[in-house]
Amino acid sequence: MKTNEKYIAQPFLKWAGGKRQLLPEIKKYIPETINTYYEPFVGAGAVLFGVSPAHAVINDVNSELINVYQVIKDDIEALIEDLKKHQNDPEYFYEIRNLDRTEVYPTLSGVEKASRIIYLNKTCFNGLYRVNQKGQFNVPFGKYKNPQVVNEPVLRAVHQYFQENEITILNGDFEKTVERASEGDFVYFDPPYDPVSDTSSFTSYTLTGFQREEQYRLRDLCVELDKRGCKFLLSNSATDFIKEIYQEKGFTIKIVSASRNINSVGSKRGKIDEVLVLNYESN
Known part of the structure; x- marks a missing residue:
């Protein structure tokens, strides 16, 4: 069948070249x-x-993107809980963005890394994923009034689709x-x-x-x-x-x-x- 109507899974990230419109x-x-x-x-x-x-x-x-998929499949509860900690604040944004420039980053769990990517995607300028020559995320703060960092229904629908x-x-x-x-x-x-x-x-x-x-x-x-x-x-x-x-x-x-x-x-x-x-x- 072309579609499986049982699921309402849909993209949970804004992505360059995304095919939602097409x-x-x-x-x-x-x-x-x-x-x-x-x-x-x-x-x-x-x-x-x-x-x-x-x-x-x-x-x-x-690999960052694939980690997000894997975490949604295997550890959805921990991911949703971790997403709730994030703040829509420029100072906090740059602190989280700059983690991949520190020695702390390799010690983060898969859940924490996935949570970081979703948060940055929802709050950075234009929802753009971009890294510099060192592989470090370098998109500036987006200044959105009320970004939907924790889209629980969509994340759970993707989890259900992966599990079933x-x-x-x-x-x-x-x-x-x-x-x-x-x-x-x-x-x-x-x-x-x-x-x-x-x-x-x-x-x-x-x-x-x-x-x-x-x-x-x-x-x-x-x-x-x-x-x-x-x-x-x-x-x-x-x-x-x-x-x-x-x-x-x-x-x-x-x-x-x-x-x-x-x-x-x-x-x-x-x-x-x-x-x-x-x-x-x-x-």
Whole structure:
């Protein structure tokens, strides 16, 4: 089935490149029948939660993000309790933000680290996750009047979904995530996007970035998955480069319009063209 209506799980973080706005369009192309659902760049999980598959393998290279998912799955009560301690105050915000610059940070528990990331995400400027060259969170205070740091219903819904279904959570390379994918499985790829201009690339999500060499490696993985009989759907920016490398392999490309609300420059927010690449006939 496309969706599992039993769950109201939804993204609990604001995330650059999040697919909440594009979800209705994406869901038009999700296969009716899926054995195992794979999402190697899970991010905030809008598509995962929108589909709510019973069997899924999710992954992200961002270890902080994956820790949050793991804690929600395994230790929801402790997480909710820890979130209640946070204050919407600039002095407190910078104290918590700067923990990863201290010797204290490695001693924090998984729950404390997850609580910190959710708190920073809800109170930092524009809900942006960004790190500097040392891997330290560096987004300033957002000055919001009443941020919803403890969204208990949503966190509990995600916990319930993880507990009642077979969800494997990984933190590694996208290629390794789908090494067991086979015929009847479905893979949704939402990689860091190919920049539409020389100044638009967002590479501060992790220390490694995602260059064109990686875009080619991802394209070649799609070719391999196609040979295995897997169905895949991939989102990316509608650049000539992206359209060319997938068209030359015979894959179907759909142009869709998406809203982008996370950008440090206000004029760069709004509607932009994206592509959906797939290797099967859409429903």
